[in-house]
Every structure is written in C-alpha cells, then in structure tokens.
Amino acid sequence: MGLQESHQDIQADEPGRSRADAVIDRVLSRAGTAVAEGGTQATDYDGEQLDREERAALRRIAGLSTELEDITEVEYRQLRLERVVLVGQWSHGTALDAEVSLRELAALAETAGSEVLDGVLQRRPHPDPATYVGSGKAKQIGEIVASVGADTVIVNDDLAPSQRRALEDVVKVKVIDRTALILDIFAQHAKSKEGKAQVELAQLEYLLPRLRGWGESMSRQAGGRVAGGAGIGSRGPGETKIELDRRRIRTRMAQLRREIKAMEPARAVRRDRRLTLPNVAIVGYTNAGKSSLLNRVTGAGVLVENALFATLDPTVRRSRTPDGREFTVSDTVGFVRDLPHQLVAAFASTLEEVAHADLMLHVVDASHPDPESQVRAVREVLADVPGADQVKEVLVLNKADIADAETLLRLRGRREVTIEVSALTGEGIDDLMELIGRELPRPEVTVDVVVPYTRGDLVSEVHRHGEVLAQEHVADGTRLSARVDAALAARLEEAGVTSATA
Template sequence: MSETAADDQDTPETSRADAVIDRVLSRAGTAVAEGGTAATDYDGDQYDREERAALRRVANLSTELEDITEVEYRQLRLEKVVLVGQWSHGTSEDAEISLRELAALAETAGSEVLDGVLQRRPHPDPATYIGKGKAHEVRDIVAAVGADTVIVNDDLAPSQRRALEDVVKVKVIDRTALILDIFAQHAKSKEGKAQVELAQLEYLLPRLRGWGESMSRQAGGQVGGAGAGMGSRGPGETKIELDRRRIHTRMAQLRRDIKAMEPARAVRRERRLGLPNVAIVGYTNAGKSSILNRVTGAGVLVENALFATLDPTVRRSQTPDGREFTVSDTVGFVRDLPHQLVAAFASTLEEVAHADLMLHVVDASHPDPESQIRAVREVLADVPGADQVKEVLVLNKADIADPETLLRLRGRREITIEVSALTGEGIEELMELIGRELPRPEIPVDVVVPYTRGDLVSEVHRHGEVLAQSHVPEGTHLSALVDAGLAARLEEAGVPSASV
C-alpha cells in the first residue's frame, strides 16, 4: 500500500507504508473493533440481532456477467473489497481514521476488506479520481488479493467511476453508494424503506448507463424497412429515456407516500403532548441505542456495526423525582452523509426539532471525537429548529477512553457528562441531569378534583409537579405546578379550593 502518489522505494517510505497497512487493516481505534458486541441486561433479548445475523451474504454465488461494460446498473457486489482513499489537507492520521471508518462501513455492508490504498494529491484527478498511474497500481493489488470490488472513500462522478472501472476491471462504487446499501439492508419500517428507496433513486438517476441507439424502443420509417409511415420515423424513445421517466414517476410517488405519512407522525406526537421529550443524536455507533436502553429499558437492537439503528424509536422513562418523559432514538450520522439521505430522512430528523432536550452521544474512545461532533452538527444545521434545542454532550465509553481526550472534551462550553452504557457508570448522574435540564411545569393550580376524575389526578402526578395533596369530602385537594393544557382541564373539571 502506498501513502503517496509517488513510487518512492526508499526503505523509510516502505516501512511507513507497512505501518499504515497495519493500522488500516487492524480495526484498532475504529468505530467497529474486533469481536462482538457485549450486551447488558438493559439491552433485552436482542431478537433483531439474531434476525439480522441469520441473513448474511454468501460469497461467490453470483451469476452476473464478468464484463462490466455489458450492464447499465447492477446491485452492489460487496464480498471482497479493496479500499481507495485520498487526502489533500489535514494530517496522515486523519486520512487513516477516515479510511478505517470506510473499512467499518464496508464490513457492516457484509464485505471482507482485503487491502487499502491512501494517496496524497492536491485535488482529485478529473478522469480517474486517483490518476492513471495509481489506477494501474490499484488494478495490480486487486488482481493480487482476488478482490471483486473497489470502494472509493469519496463521491465519484459517473465518468470517473466508469473510467476507473475500465482500468481496474472490477466493480467500483463510492462512499455514497456504500452508505445507501447499508441503509437499504437495515430499513424495516414502511416509512424507512420509502425514504431509502427515494435516496437510492436520486443517486441512481444521473448514473444510468445505456448502449446508445441499439436501446431504441421504436424504429419506424427507413430504419424499420417497410416502416409504418408518417409519425413513426426516427429513433423514438430509447430505453435509458424510458428508465429515467419511470424513475421520475416512482420518485414522485415515494414523495407523496412519505408526505402522506406525516399526519400519522403528527398524531403520535400529539399523544405524547404534555410529556417532555429527549432526543438522542450522535455519530453512528457512538452508543445511542445502548444509552436508550439504559435510560428506558427499551431493549432495542444493539450491534457493533455502523447504522445498526435506522428506524426511530420512542420510549418512556421517569426522572428521579418521578416526572415522565419520552426518549427518541434517531438515525446515526456520519462524516459527509449523502445529501440524498439527509433530504429523504428530513421527516425522521424533525423529531430533534420538537425535543425539549438533546442528548448528543459522543464516542469518547474514538481517536478524533471532535470531528464526529462537527459532522453531527453539520447535519443538524439542515434541520429547522434543531439549533434552538438545549444540547448535552454525553461522553460515552468513558471506561475505555483516553484520559487526555476526556480532559479535552470536558473543557468544551457545552454541558458534558461522562458515562459508560456498557458498565452503567454515570447513568444515575445522567438521569439526574435530565431531570434538572428538562423544562418544568410553571402554572400553579390549587383545586379540588372530584373523585370521579381520578384520571386527572394521575395525569398531574405524571406530567406535573405536586406540591401538596389531601383528601376532602368533595374530592382530592391538589396544589401543583402543571402546563397550560392540563391547567385548563383541571379548571374545567375541578372546584376551586377557596370555595370548598
């Protein structure tokens, strides 16, 4: 593996390249480390993990054509891959971390990473992205290790992908296609599947490939011999044009379907009205689902893989002083998240804008957690209203984090708290912090609620803050702090305490 574009054969350069290979292929310091995920009692039975593990890809069963020029589009073959990365600024360590993250993405998609190449260039080559010489070097690596796919750690133009395929002679995909493939595997809900399909079609549309005039669906007049006379001459609609029209039609239908699901989301949100909401956000595999399980006992899927959780989950919990609140787990973010996915999942991300408190879960054991924080905030900047939500940085995996990294993160201006979802360290302090930061009801009420309206008394205990309670012949005498809606219902159903 070469760290630069130059073919420097000096011994120091060779040693440095060998060291890079070891770090890239070791998984140390990546989002996905060797070994499985240690589930705790708070993670439940984890049936989804068994289901997902039962559907692993089986290699070398494909009957696809070997000549990549004979097809216009195929499903991704992710079995044995070689990674290609490029960097023009920053340090070599930053580039290696990014390539290791690409390796983790590839493994999550079901592939086996065989090798990786890092290249230093001031800007990508407009023809093959990595240049002709490096492309031939990648071709030799692919042939030597027996790979069938090359994954590029960047977005490729359609022309760059085709030109690189022509040189390396195997399938070439870019980072966006890889992430879309993972999302397609992990989507389970109807809305999630529709959002992923919409993002895939937006990505596919400019990348359709055709065979030229041989793909014509109509050929009248001189082309067809005897012909059908006037009105039928000319090449007609080509297959690629027909495919584009069908894709546009399908995308319009998906947008209508996703929009039609908005009322159902609004109804579910109305049912939670009156309960404070906490939204969990963060980089993929930072431990958001593990935190959710610790806080609520939800038992949602926990897996040591990127984008393990795709469909949002909402569960209830209680603060240490007894107030109920809801917790929303959102889809994980990643550096350079494809814009197609951000647009398609706008309806899912709006849960963050409606939250009263945002728990930004950070993997404190990652070599560069600050870059992950920046990546999350770049995505949230596109969500209207998300910047108005109070944010708490939850430094997860503190039990294995570097002390210097924790010290650096503690010095940030945001509220921070160190926890470990695996060991339970800091979870009690996190619950107390949530209780302090969640908005409290502010409207004082002093009423006697008839005994026939025990539901209102129960709601005051769940959603409000009871200051005093006693029983009188007319009903339950409550002195409490509640929100505006509950105060109106109490005033309508109750009797003012002064008149009792």
C-alpha cells in the same frame, strides 16, 4: 502491500510513505472498525435482542465464487460475501486524519457485509478529474484487485459518474463510492414503510445521473422495418432505452415523494400526542451508543449492534425523571462524516423530530480517536434542520469507561454542558437522569387543589404530566400541591375542583 503513493511523493518523502503503510496495516487488522471487538456487548437493559439475531442470520456468507458454477448456487448468489479493496486519498490533514477516515470506510464496508482484503492510500493534492486516482495508479489498483481476487473497489469519496466509469474500465471490477456504500447499508437496515420509502428515494436520486447506456443496441428509437430502411410513417427520434429508464425513475421518485408526504399527517398526530409530555431527542454520530443509552434510560430493548447505522427507524419510549415527571425519549438515525445529501433530504421528515424536542442529548463516542470531528459532522447535518439550533444541547460523553483520560479532559473544557456516562456499565446514568430532570421545562402553573375521590383520573394525570410537591388525603378528596401546565390547570377548574392557583 496494496498501499502505494504517487512516485513523486515516494521520492520526496520516504518517511511519509512509511506512515501511510502503517495506516493500511492498522486498517486491515480491523483496528478501530465496527467488528474490532469481535461482537456486540449487551446488558440486561437491552432485552432479548431478537432483531440482532435475525439480522446476523441474513449475513452474506463467504466461500462462494463470483460466477455461478452450478445451478444450486442460484439461491445463494445474493448471500455471497463481497471481497473488496479500499481506495483513499490523503490530500490534507495529518496521517491520523487519513487513518480515521479509512478505518471508518472499512467499518462501513464490513457493516454492508463485505470482506476487506487490501487497501490503497494515495497522497495527492486533488483527485484526478478522469479516473480519480490517475491512470498509472488505476492500473496498479487493477493489479492488486487481480492478485487478491477482489470483486469490488470502494473509493472513500464521492465519484463523478465519468470517474466511476473510467475507473471501472481500468480495474475491470465494480467500483462504488462512499455514498453508494452508505445507501446500501441503509437499504439493508430499513424496516418501517416510511424508512424504506426514504431510502429508495435517496437511492433513485443517486442513480439518476449515473445511468449508463451500452451503445446502439440499447436504442428503442425505431420499430418494424425502419431499421432496414422501410416503414413510412414511423420514422422519428423516438425514445432511447436510457431515456426510458430516466423517465421511469423520475416517475417512481414522484410517487415516493407523494407517499412520504402522505405519511406526514399521521406522524404529526403521533407527535402532537407526545407533546403533552416533555421530549428528549438523542442524536449523535453512528455507533456512538445512542440505542444503548435509550435502553438504559427507558428499558426500551431496541436493537443494539456494534455496527454503523444499526438504527434507522426512529424509536420513541417513555421514562421518568427522579422527581417522578414523565417524559418521552426519541432515538434518531445516526450521522456520519459527509453524509450523502440525498439521505439528508430523504430523511428530513424524520430529522424534524429533533426540532420539536425540549432537550437534545448529543451522544459522543469519547473513546474515538477524533471525537471533535464527529461532533462537527453531527452539527453540520443539524444545521439543515429548521429549529434544531434552538433546542438546548447536552454533550453526553459515552464509553467513558474506555476513553482516554486526556480526551475526556479536552471534551470537558467545551462550552456546552457535558456529562460522562457508560451505557454499557451504567456509570453516570443516575447523574444523567438528574441532569435531564433539571434541564427539562417545568410546568408553569402552581396549583393547590382538592380533587374528589370520584376523580382519581385527574390525580393520575397530575402525577403523570405534572410535578407533585405535596399530597394528602382529606375528607373531601385528595389534596394536591403541584405544578401543572395551563391546559391541565384549566381542566381542573372546569371539573369543579376546589382550587387555589398561583
């Protein structure tokens, strides 16, 4: 078994080692990971889900070797299923905390299209500054990698560039950290032009301090016969290959920032058009069921997948409250514990949608072993979004049909408004719609108007954007008693409609 702790911990705490062994066993059995149930459960509200079939068709495939053996493998090389070993450290907290964190890493690895072969969980007070795990442990990981035939090691933490290089030199295979893994998933799932630009910017920000040169052979400091001691007039410091790469990356990053900034006016126009209707923003931890809830509330039919970060591009759809008022619902990218700061910065423009909402539905996976930590992770990200703390928040306890009763009782005791639902079975959705209707701001002007039959467009607009209290047909037109916003009330006055405004 790949799990091993430091020698000192084994001697001092043998029962602790047994707990850690059990953690790795459960992680490797896929318990609690994104593929634990063997597939994605969809409802009639989720539509045909053609995007999911397309994404599944592009999955990497197993059975191909790491190195090319025949020219016919060239076109399939990028589809090879990576075989990975997980490495985690347990420096504080309980054994359950370590298990939940490693389960999430396994789910991330599988979502990225890899096969988890083994895992190592190390108990130490702080990471080793040289190799993260220490020289002895690094050698043991190298032995595990060689024995199981892995080609990648994934570390459940952020590695310094020097730590990654040192660990790679020992284990002799590619080493990536948690941030690189999340960035890879984002790169696979981004579809819109803006989403792709945001992901590329985040990747370049991550790559810039991690460029690695390979000695003098990569130098471009001299040309012609200078290397042989000749070439008067062309001696000088020049520019090394790694410096050239850094300059190109910075140039590309500046270009991407300009492109993202150029997209802001169009996004602002679309947002201003939607602001004529109340807006509800759905936020939450990744794989909490946000897209499934959006489909239940609006019938949007957006992609639903039992995987982490299935949704990256924001989706906006319309729905109606039980009393007939229209509102828009925005689905946002999911969050994760210790979300890379590069992604938070790159997706700042997307997260701004939350600050412009009238109501925030914070979707929580009530079946998760530690839902409170997920709530904290989401709020840590939202704390960096100006204005998000002013939006009223409702905790939507999703997956209540499979949640533990004790967990639900604990979550009900929180100070926030909570409601229990199941996007899969539809349980609690009607109550959620009633809650949305109560919490959304109501139009501030009460009008009693007679609308001529020639102005049916105004009647339709009152029904769409206002709250109709009473309606009857009289000789001069349609009499409406309704609540509308100030702008619509002014338009009714300008149209010459007989009105009484309260």
